Amino acid sequence: MDDPGNAVLTRLPGLSRRVFIGGAALTALLAACGTGTTAQTTPTTEPAKTPKRGGVLKAGSPPPPTKVDPVTMYDGTAIAIVQLVADYLIWLDKDFTLEPRLAEKWETTDGGTTWTFTIRQGVTFSDGTPLDAETVKASFDRLLDPDSKSAALSAFDGVLKAGGVAAPDTHTVTFTLERAFSDFPYLVSAGNYNALILKKDYTGGGDIIGTGPFTLTTYDVSTGAVFTRNPTYWQEGKPYLDGVEIKFYADDQADLLALQSGEIDAQILSRPQLVGPLKGAGDIVVDQVPGTGLTAFTLRTDQPPFDRKENRQAVAYALDRPGVNTTIYDGVGALGNDHLFAALFPAAPTDIPQRAKDPAKVAELLGGQKLSFDLTFDPPSKDLALTLQNQLKQAGIEVQLDQRTSADFYGGDQEKDTPWLFTAANLVGWAGRAVPSQFIIPMVRSDGVWNGSKYANPALDEAAQAYDAATTEEDRRAQAAIIATALHEDVPVIISVWAGTVRAYNGTKFAGVQAHPASYVDFSEVTAL
Incomplete structure (x- = not known):
């Protein structure tokens, strides 16, 4: 069993476990x-410049x-x-x-x-x-x-x-x-x-x-x-x-060096941290788009210490989200607000205040109690885990890092003991989805196949069903507000950043190479210069 979906760096959901991508201009x-x-729409037309065959x-x-x-x-x-x-x-x-x-x-x-x-x-x-x-x-x-x-x-x-x-x-x-x-x-x-x-x-x-x-x-x-x-x-x-x-190429550095040397003309899967310094320098162009990919910081709501809602909220208020975006995503991402409606989703609520780092609020929520827990993850999430550990330590929350191999993290019995679904706190990379239901249904509905937080909220379940059946934008927004408000308040998962996507290529040799929120490729309109 693999993670549900970091299509950019590794994979996508599956058991089907992943679903690449996945947000939506309806x-x-x-x-x-x-x-x-x-x-009905019309297929994409030719590039603005006369294409060269x-x-x-x-x-x-x-x-x-x-x-x-x-x-x-x-x-x-x-x-x-x-x-x-x-x-x-x-x-x-x-x-x-x-x-x-x-x-x-x-x-x-x-x-x-x-x-x-x-x-x-x-x-x-x-x-x-x-x-x-x-x-x-x-x-x-x-x-x-x-x-x-x-x-x-x-x-x-x-x-x-x-x-x-x-x-x-x-x-x-x-x-x-x-x-x-x-x-x-x-x-x-x-x-x-x-x-x-x-x-x-x-x-x-x-x-x-x-x-x-x-x-x-x-x-x-x-x-x-x-x-x-x-x-x-x-x-x-x-x-x-x-x-x-x-x-x-066996690793990202080798891939990047090949691009810089001219051995290749473009990358399929570019990492923002690596190609960011190349923006505006030399022949390399870095195209970027907002996306709906995320790494879910999942908290088990059915066992200590996160059966106490205030502890979950304390962790959320301890995070410096802009710092995460800069450190992990080279500033390409968009701040998350602990619900599953990215700004790209038309029904995303706009009236829920953005959660920000608030040490005083953390202290109030903990009420003088110490909070300590293990954070389980696999190698692709290591940099994020270290960043979160450091930020939480500054707020007095102690985190012990528990890194597993990807095979171990997603292995085991998916019904009772696989680490990505049954540890007290973990990091799971989800590739972007095209619609929010592709996150909500598996991740936070009471019967969700990948509900690692074990969160159960009948009101959310009912709103999720109504959201899927809604036939007007007004109805859709109303149900989205119920879902987002519940998740923001209960914090079964922390969404610190929605990851953007980049694609680097040699702009002196080719035109029409584009980034895609799901790292998809469509080279049908690419033309040599």
Whole structure:
């Protein structure tokens, strides 16, 4: 079992455990969530400058830790490789706007429990196989099969189950949900990163054939992957590049040195702390966007010392959040306020005062009692753990660091003793989500599959259900306020910073390389200079 989702640095949620990414500009409230209302936009147009055809972009990335399989993948490198080859029904733009890809439009009926997608006509896979509705149905049937062990299952949990997908004709796919879910298009978009459309006969082998802008020519688990332009790509005239090469580097420093030396032209997964000093210097451009990724500082609410709410609040008031943002995220992130609505989410409340460092409040909440606890984490969270330990020590709170290997941290029995869900306090990296429900449902609902805080609040559960079914922005905001207020007050998880995302590249050689909140790659519009 891996962490739920630091797609940028490691992986995403899964058991499916992660869900990359994942916030949302609700385009027309995702098909307006109203009966018969259609959400529809136009695919991205060409870059402002006249694109130049030709050239090969060389990008660096860590080697994927597991097999590059679209169904089960969860790490950023594997996701990038597959996204160059395969496509989604809907792409998720850098501001989380839904952009039609293999689906031309979608609409909902039956109060948001039935969703109908119109499949783009004339699209073929790179081997010439036509795309049709049955192929789309097969892709989602595969993801919904528990035996597939897909990292997409958690996103569909309680919303869509096996047998809920139908193809009434060659260009129509319908999804019948278990309950009304107004954000459903996000679950079949790139926001659910495993939701790629594959051939009906895909069985998990290494031969990945898709409808995307490139075809995978060679892949070596030790050195990298080579891609060539897909001549049958459905977006006419794209991609502009002849190909892409992804080279694997064992560590971030080697990747950075390769960029600086010109050995590569761009990074797939850039770290803000490392590329920040390169901004405005030389040929390197660092593109950055806000995001919805986070590291949850989880506190067990069902056992000492955090069964006492005041102790949880004291820890929250002891933190210097701007300091965390500067130290860990190079200032790219946005301050968190201990609820699960990032500012990127349209329904995010704006009237809850931002929690800030307040030593006097900490002392008042502790009431003269000493607070000491163990903080458990795995290596990707080490720098944050050290920063939090230092900040809490200044407030008189003693923290003993308990670093585990990633295998140990996410290992064990997921029902009773895995450290990431059962220790008194821990740090878990979650990749950004496209909609807040992808955090709320698994993390803080009473029956949440990844509820490491063991938090149970019937009022929050009811509001979360109502939020998912809401068909107007007013109703959505009302339920969001209930959820956010409860989390801010009860503090089962501390959200100190919402992580932004950066991508570094050589701006003298290529244009069109962009950062993405989920570290996704879309090189179809990249052009050589």
